Amino acid sequence: MTLTEDELRSAVERELPGVRADLERLVRIPGIAFEGFDHSHVERSAEAVAELLRGCGLEVQIVRGSGQPAVIGHKPAPAGAPTVLLYAHHDVQPAGDPSLWEGDPFEPVERDGRLYARGAADDKAGVMAHVAALRAFGDALPVGVVVFVEGEEEYGSESLDELLATHKELLRSDVIVIADSGNWDIGVPALTTSLRGLVNCFVEVSTLKSAVHSGMFGGAVPDALTVLARLITTLHDDSGDVAIDGLVGREGASVDYPEDRFRHEAGVLDGVKLIGGGRLTDRIWTKPSVSVLGIDAPATGGAPNALVPKAKAKLSVRLAPGDDPDSAYAAIRAHLEKYVPWGAAVEVTLESLGAPCVIDATGPAYDAARSAFATAWDGTAPVDMGVGGSIPFIATFQEMFPQAAILVTGVEDPFSAAHGPNESLHLGEFARVCLAEALLLRNVAGLGE
Incomplete structure (x- = not known):
């Protein structure tokens, strides 16, 4: 028998102290x-996750391809x-x-209703939200799950990609919940429906065979740092919009993001102007x-009076939804090669590519999620x-499982500081996330009736 809303609320509340302790x-x-x-800690982490999932009654295996271990837990669906x-x-x-x-950073401590530690929000709380929902149902889980x-x-x-291909049949599902994003604000949940892609690359410029005396040759020979600085300035126009021909950008984000809130959450210093034009949400989501x-350049403390022969920068380009990483990288490389000043040699090398995505968040699974969140x-x-x-x-999940509804959720809020110092999890919001996931599983179970 499917648990009622009140029963699920009570069950989640009952499980939260143990969930927090395990987190x-x-x-x-x-x-x-x-x-x-030390990657032995990643092994320990995988073992700990496997133990948690076994405790939820799942069949569990630790899997690996050419990289670090992942954990798959599985419980078949009722008829x-x-x-x-x-x-x-x-x-x-x-x-x-x-x-x-x-x-x-790795000793969790609570302050003012938030749990501070690296990974407390990103993404070990995501792991524990899944565990909380599974524990709440116990043996009455109304859907099949693959964790x-x-x-x-x-x-x-x-x-x-290797792991998904190897275990594709085991991972095949009707609904995919990716708990690695965040909510709009404390007290306001969200579904993430678009993410930007990524091109990380290096650009290196050279003007000399080796460093030479800045007094004897400066004024006629360009130093590589000046060349690099001038080249970097071509990446934006005077208003701060990206000036690379061939990159996709669009408008249409419908959420209002007040500038004062954005500046506060980003920690922008007083007097610093925001760059770019158009709606703020377009600038950070769809452009x-x-x-x-x-x-890479000589440190100022020990820099000699010599012209720098080579200088290198790492660039990170976020791509708008709808862009293609390969064509975007080609456009970036072409721009850098075209605008390098004074005939300096330039070399562009790729570090990594990542595809953007857009999710059509319509249909019964999304209705089930919105109801659970509300x-x-x-x-x-x-x-x-x-x-x-x-x-x-x-994007890989979308390509591999085209029939599945993909729900991108998460535990973070605008003050979680994921990736930064003093990362934290809002414990009140985490409780709501755990309840929402349990309600989502109940609602999704109804789609099969």
């Missing part, structure tokens, strides 16, 4: 898939019921400079952006929002 144990494991880190795939990832970003944290918890999402999901992530948030309907960041594998 804290999980975030104490520094499972970082980046090169140079006539649909199957739901629940995705999250157990790896985390590096903590960065520990001096920027108010405490140990897929990846182990290298933060490092680029390099082996994900391309270009950022300079780093520059109930969990006491009548507040979810917002359909875009995300300026990238989750390239969503």
Whole structure:
């Protein structure tokens, strides 16, 4: 018999203390898939997730391709019921400079209703939201479930396509819930319906065979840093819009994002003007952006009075939904080669590509999700929002499982500081997320009747 709404509320409330305790144990494991880190912690993290899923009555296996371990848990559907795939990832970003944290990044601590730790929000809370929903139902789970918890999402999901292809039949489902995004605000849930793609590349310019005296040759010979600086300035027009021919951009985001709220959430300094034109949501969701992530050049402290012969920058270009990463990279490379000044040599190399995605969030599964969210948030309907960041594998899910409804949800809020110091999870919102997922599974079960 399907649990009622009141029964599910009581069950989730009953399970939350144990779910939080397991979340804290999980975030104490520094499972970082980046090169140079101890990957035995990623193995420990995968084992911990596997144990959690076994405790929910699922058949569990730890799988791996050429990368870090992922976990798949499976429980067959009752006769006539649909199957739901629940995705999250157990790896985390590096903590960065520990001096920027108010405490140990991997020792969770509660302050003012938020749980602070690396991975507390992104995305170990996503893992635990799935566990909470499964525990709430116990043996009365009304749908089939496949829980897929990846182990290298933060490092680029390099082996994900391989894993999806290998385990395609096991992962086949009617509804896919990807718990790796966020909500619109504290108290306002959201479904993510578009994400930008990504091109990360390096541009290196050269003007000299080696460094030479800046007094003897400066004024006639261009130094590579000046060349690189001038080249970078061609990437935007005077208003700050991207000036690379061939990149796709569009308008149409329907959510109002007040500028004062945006500036506060981004931490923009007083007096700094925002760049670009058009609606703010279009600028960060449906138009391309270009950022300079780093520059290789002599440090100022030890720089000699010499012309720099080579300089290198890492560029990150976010692609609007509807763009193609390969053609976008070709346009970026062509722009850099065209506008490099003074005949300097230029070399452009690709680091990574990621596809954007657009989700048509209409149909019974999306209605079931919106109803679940509105109930969990006491009548507040979810917002359909875009995300300026990238989750390239969503496009892979769309291609591999074209008949499945894909719901992109998450536990983060605008103050979670995912990837930054003092990452945190709003515990009140997390409780609502757990209830919403349980209600979603109940609502989806009704679609098979």
